[in-house]
Amino acid sequence: MKLKETILDPIFKSNPITVLVLGICSSLAVTVTMKGALVMALSVMAVCGISSLILSTLRNTIPGRVRIIVQLVVVAMMVILVDQILKSFEATFPIDKQLSVYISLIITNCIVMGRIEAFALGNKPIPSLLDGLANGAGYGLVLLIVAFFRELLGSGTLFGLQVMPAGYVTNNLVILPPFALILLGCIVWVQRSIQKDLQEK
Amino acid sequence: MNTNSNLYTVIYTTVIVVVVAAVLAFVSQSLKGKQDANEKAETISQMLTAGGFGTKAEFQAMGNAKVLETYGNEIEEAFTVNAEGAKVADLDLAGKEVFSKGQLKAQNYKVKDGEGYAIPVFKFKNGITVVPVYGAGLWGPVWGYIAFEADGKTIHGAYFDHESETAGLGAKIKDDPEFQAEFVGEEAWFAQTPVFAIVKGGAPKEDGKSLVDNQIDGITGATMTSNGLNEAINKWLAAYAGYFGTAKAEEE
Numbered sequence: 285m286k287l288k289e290t291i292l293d294p295i296f297k298s299n300p301i302t303v304l305v306l307g308i309c310s311s312l313a314v315t316v317t318m319k320g321a322l323v324m325a326l327s328v329m330a331v332c333g334i335s336s337l338i339l340s341t342l343r344n345t346i347p348g349r350v351r352i353i354v355q356l357v358v359v360a361m362m363v364i365l366v367d368q369i370l371k372s373f374e375a376t377f378p379i380d381k382q383l384s385v386y387i388s389l390i391i392t393n394c395i396v397m398g399r400i401e402a403f404a405l406g407n408k409p410i411p412s413l414l415d416g417l418a419n420g421a422g423y424g425l426v427l428l429i430v431a432f433f434r435e436l437l438g439s440g441t442l443f444g445l446q447v448m449p450a451g452y453v454t455n456n457l458v459i460l461p462p463f464a465l466i467l468l469g470c471i472v473w474v475q476r477s478i479q480k481d482l483q484e485k
Numbered sequence: 486m487n488t489n490s491n492l493y494t495v496i497y498t499t500v501i502v503v504v505v506a507a508v509l510a511f512v513s514q515s516l517k518g519k520q521d522a523n524e525k526a527e528t529i530s531q532m533l534t535a536g537g538f539g540t541k542a543e544f545q546a547m548g549n550a551k552v553l554e555t556y557g558n559e560i561e562e563a564f565t566v567n568a569e570g571a572k573v574a575d576l577d578l579a580g581k582e583v584f585s586k587g588q589l590k591a592q593n594y595k596v597k598d599g600e601g602y603a604i605p606v607f608k609f610k611n612g613i614t615v616v617p618v619y620g621a622g623l624w625g626p627v628w629g630y631i632a633f634e635a636d637g638k639t640i641h642g643a644y645f646d647h648e649s650e651t652a653g654l655g656a657k658i659k660d661d662p663e664f665q666a667e668f669v670g671e672e673a674w675f676a677q678t679p680v681f682a683i684v685k686g687g688a689p690k691e692d693g694k695s696l697v698d699n700q701i702d703g704i705t706g707a708t709m710t711s712n713g714l715n716e717a718i719n720k721w722l723a724a725y726a727g728y729f730g731t732a733k734a735e736e737e
């Protein structure tokens with residue numbers, strides 16, 4: 285596979301959320317605000333990219349029988365590192381608190397382990413790094429789109445700044461997770477009408 | 486090399502785990518200072534929020550340094566008290582010493598036993614006294630700060646936080662300002678058991694007449710969290726009964 289496809293495919297054509305349907309749970313939970321979604325997106329990119337890089341480098345030495353455990357250990361390490369770093373900065377500390385368990389739950393995000401199994405263990409380190417980053421970016425893109433609508437309609441703000449006129453009554457349904465699922469459905473719908481080969485006969 | 490032999494597998498996993506542990510230990514140690522500073526500012530901003538010195542969002546926008554400065558300006562004294570309400574030790578005001586979650590947790594065991602504890606009291610210059618509460622919610626610890634008026638029984642404000650309560654349900658103890666506003670104006674009845682209660686259908690306030698008692702309404706759909714918080718508030722306020730009892734006697 286060409287490098288260009290490695291990078292571009294996960295962002296649209298085989299987007300982890302809308303096509304592979306991975307990482308749905310966290311995309312419902314962390315998309316109430318743009319800030320939260322952005323931090324989550326960057327965290328997943330970092331975890332996914334760097335774990336892929338490390339495991340791809342080690343891929344020929346990993347014993348087959350404990351493959352999954354070794355992956356888990358590396359991914360868990362990355363997640364803890366990201367969590368610790370977010371906690372250390374004044375700017376990201378409140379966001380880390382707001383995202384609470386969802387940062388630690390990146391470890392259970394199927395995108396990370398899925399891409400490592402499917403790609404990193406069979407490819408060279410650099411393409412694996414790019415694949416991890418690109419899948420994180422594809423995930424993050426959907427997150428940001430969902431968060432854009434949810435924060436705009438649910439709180440009348442974007443990145444915490446007021447954008448709706450003063451009289452705007454915030455919509456509580458938008459804040460709740462079910463609306464994120466409806467939005468995700470709409471995104472899948474839009475994508476499938478553009479990309480006809482995804483449509484089931 | 487045979488990467489599937491038992492010996493190789495054992496050595497390989499051992500090395501990986503040791504390396505990962507070393508990396509994590511190193512990072513954790515090197516970032517600890519910064520994290521503690523953030524935690525401390527967070528704790529102080531929660532106390533100030535409970536005390537009505539501003540909203541949580543305002544303190545968040547201020548940044549750590551300003552939060553500490555506000556605290557320094559408003560605090561009068563901070564000390565720990567025991568079951569009889571006698572002062573045990575002063576907290577370092579200049580160093581803005583507060584009780585961390587770990588310290589609260591350690592005290593919580595003793596508070597449950599009802600003896601041997603030394604729990605903090607924060608007295609502010611405007612007469613407001615802030616005390617912490619700590620207990621177990623549904624999934625993890627819940628804690629918070631309750632601010633009392635100068636009379637030592639009327640609640641001036643409250644702020645609660647949690648580690649991992651369900652978002653949208655139990656997490657409301659932190660996220661729902663209306664829940665925290667329910668505490669305002671209520672009283673803690675230190676001479677009674679329970680001192681304070683979160684109940685179902687507790688406080689009819691909609692009719693405009695606010696009924697002053699020692700009860701507030703729990704959160705619908707978060708019974709376990711409400712019960713946990715109820716337990717935390719009760720145990721801890723009961724532990725402060727000695728202090729608020731003495732504090733009152735001195736005035737009379």
